[in-house]
Amino acid sequence: xxxxxxxxxxxxxxxxxxxxxxxxxxxxxxxxAFNAELAExxxxxGGASLxxxxxxxxxxxxxxxxxxxxxxxxxxxxxxxxxxxxEAADLDEALAIAAKVPIPYGSFEVRPIAFRPEx
Amino acid sequence: xDNIDAELxxxxxxxxxxxxxxxxxxxxxxxxxxxxxxxxxAEAAKQxxxxxxxxxxxxxxxxxxxxRAIDRVRRLDVERRRTREAAPELHADPNETTTMHDTxxxxxxxxxxxxxxxxxxxMFLCCHPALGTDAQVALTLRLIAGLTTDExxxxxxxxxxxxxxxxxxxxxxxxxxAIPLHMPEHLEHRLDAVLSVLYLxxxxxxxxxxxxxxxxxxxxxxxxxxxxxSLLDLLPDHAEVHGLLALELFHHARSxxxxxxxxxxxxxxxxxxxxxxQPEIExxxxxxxxxxxxxAPGRYQMQAMIAGYHTNAGxxxxxxxxxxxxxxxxxxxxDPSPIVALNRAxxxxxxxxxxxxxxxxxxxDDLADYHLFxxxxxxxxxxxxxxxxxxxxxxxxxxxARNPAEIRHLDRRLADTA
Numbered sequence: 001x002x003x004x005x006x007x008x009x010x011x012x013x014x015x016x017x018x019x020x021x022x023x024x025x026x027x028x029x030x031x032x033a034f035n036a037e038l039a040e041x042x043x044x045x046g047g048a049s050l051x052x053x054x055x056x057x058x059x060x061x062x063x064x065x066x067x068x069x070x071x072x073x074x075x076x077x078x079x080x081x082x083x084x085x086x087e088a089a090d091l092d093e094a095l096a097i098a099a100k101v102p103i104p105y106g107s108f109e110v111r112p113i114a115f116r117p118e119x
Numbered sequence: 120x121d122n123i124d125a126e127l128x129x130x131x132x133x134x135x136x137x138x139x140x141x142x143x144x145x146x147x148x149x150x151x152x153x154x155x156x157x158x159x160x161a162e163a164a165k166q167x168x169x170x171x172x173x174x175x176x177x178x179x180x181x182x183x184x185x186x187r188a189i190d191r192v193r194r195l196d197v198e199r200r201r202t203r204e205a206a207p208e209l210h211a212d213p214n215e216t217t218t219m220h221d222t223x224x225x226x227x228x229x230x231x232x233x234x235x236x237x238x239x240x241x242m243f244l245c246c247h248p249a250l251g252t253d254a255q256v257a258l259t260l261r262l263i264a265g266l267t268t269d270e271x272x273x274x275x276x277x278x279x280x281x282x283x284x285x286x287x288x289x290x291x292x293x294x295x296x297a298i299p300l301h302m303p304e305h306l307e308h309r310l311d312a313v314l315s316v317l318y319l320x321x322x323x324x325x326x327x328x329x330x331x332x333x334x335x336x337x338x339x340x341x342x343x344x345x346x347x348x349s350l351l352d353l354l355p356d357h358a359e360v361h362g363l364l365a366l367e368l369f370h371h372a373r374s375x376x377x378x379x380x381x382x383x384x385x386x387x388x389x390x391x392x393x394x395x396x397q398p399e400i401e402x403x404x405x406x407x408x409x410x411x412x413x414x415a416p417g418r419y420q421m422q423a424m425i426a427g428y429h430t431n432a433g434x435x436x437x438x439x440x441x442x443x444x445x446x447x448x449x450x451x452x453x454d455p456s457p458i459v460a461l462n463r464a465x466x467x468x469x470x471x472x473x474x475x476x477x478x479x480x481x482x483x484d485d486l487a488d489y490h491l492f493x494x495x496x497x498x499x500x501x502x503x504x505x506x507x508x509x510x511x512x513x514x515x516x517x518x519x520a521r522n523p524a525e526i527r528h529l530d531r532r533l534a535d536t537a
Contacts, residue, residue: 020205
């Protein structure tokens with residue numbers, strides 16, 4: 001079986017340590033140890049840390065025409081059904097790829113990846 | 120000294136947006152360009168009063184801002200190298216360095232900058248749909264029109280820090296989400312967003328007028344007209360740009376007649392038509408003719424035609440309500456918003472009968488809190504002879520209205536129908 005773990009947390013409460021400080025090194029050490037544990041146990045398929053929600057754009061797809069809004073996906077009437085991690089030159093290319101996802105109705109949040117460990 | 124102030128103001132309004140757009144394109148970094156131009160403007164304010172105004176202020180600004188941008192790139196490079204050494208795992212490519220082309224280092228690449236294409240690209244970036252509407256408006260006024268944060272905040276009656284934060288958040292999103300600075304692939308679709316920002320700016324100036332009469336307030340109508348005209352210079356083949364210009368001109372031609380000496384609202388049928396600006400009406404007619412010749416109908420052209428029927432009527436009784444109602448029939452198909460449907464009902468009320476207008480009123484929850492819905496319904500009820508229901512609707516409109524001139528107008532209508 002393969003699983004996806006969705007990490008929801010309060011981004012305003014996330015630690016904001018500067019690179020080079022002991023606190024930062026300690027935090028990164030925990031993440032790297034966790035990632036290494038997953039990799040060694042044969043669990044790691046992929047994962048990434050996302051940039052804050054302020055960078056998010058949500059594409060609302062419908063056959064009547066697509067629209068987009070500034071910000072993360074906030075409705076609850078649609079459910080998360082999958083995800084892609086893609087490489088794109090800029091937001092326009094990322095949004096164009098999102099618009100091609102073969103789901104006729106849906107809201108696709110597009111957000112930059114902040115950091116991705118080696119799988 | 121006055122001369123220096125005027126030169127500096129001209130530098131901020133005219134040259135700074137051009138240089139900003141040029142640098143943003145050349146360095147591929149809006150933040151950097153904006154900071155560098157701000158540095159250069161500060162230098163001008165410090166240097167010019169003692170050393171005099173340079174012969175070509177635009178070229179001076181370009182040269183100084185370019186140098187400041189290069190300084191910033193170098194500093195950033197040093198900083199990055201430091202973080203990279205401290206935390207190499209944060210960098211996808213450990214050998215990555217800032218891309219800095221030799222062309223940036225040209226000391227004075229232009230003396231007579233014709234930067235319109237750069238500014239157009241930047242305008243599309245400011246109006247990118249991944250940004251909220253408020254942010255689009257603020258960015259356009261700040262980066263394209265060259266207004267200061269203080270001026271925009273005063274024009275929109277919001278505190279300066281709120282406006283400053285709105286702009287810095289939008290700039291951060293542009294940088295962090297990598298919203299690109301290039302001409303959009305689907306120009307028509309994105310052009311619509313640009314036109315809608317310009318019309319929002321125009322409307323804010325038009326409807327906000329008379330309220331909080333501050334003599335120093337920037338005239339947003341003039342700014343919107345100026346930006347629409349320059350957009351038209353760049354995109355003369357786009358019918359909707361002509362349409363928007365015509366629409367703005369028809370409204371603007373009537374702006375002096377909209378308020379009386381007491382800053383009270385004067386409705387269209389009661390306005391002194393001799394105070395309408397005939398040259399602007401002629402310009403509006405010309406813009407509309409050019410739009411129609413391009414044979415690509417759209418919402419702004421239809422609204423301009425409607426405004427044109429009103430503005431070209433010498434007497435309220437000459438208004439061609441049948442044509443106006445027919446135009447609203449078409450407009451409501453491409454813009455099915457409750458506001459358009461409301462205006463369509465009013466036109467039908469005038470063209471056919473008050474009852475037909477009442478029957479055509481849209482039944483939308485979105486309009487329940489909209490004072491003009493109740494005011495329009497009240498006027499139709501007055502015309503239909505149902506004064507009691509009309510008074511109730513006027514009272515509802517009075518409860519919801521916010522603009523002091525509109526509130527006074529509704530009070531008068533309540534008194535008229537008592």
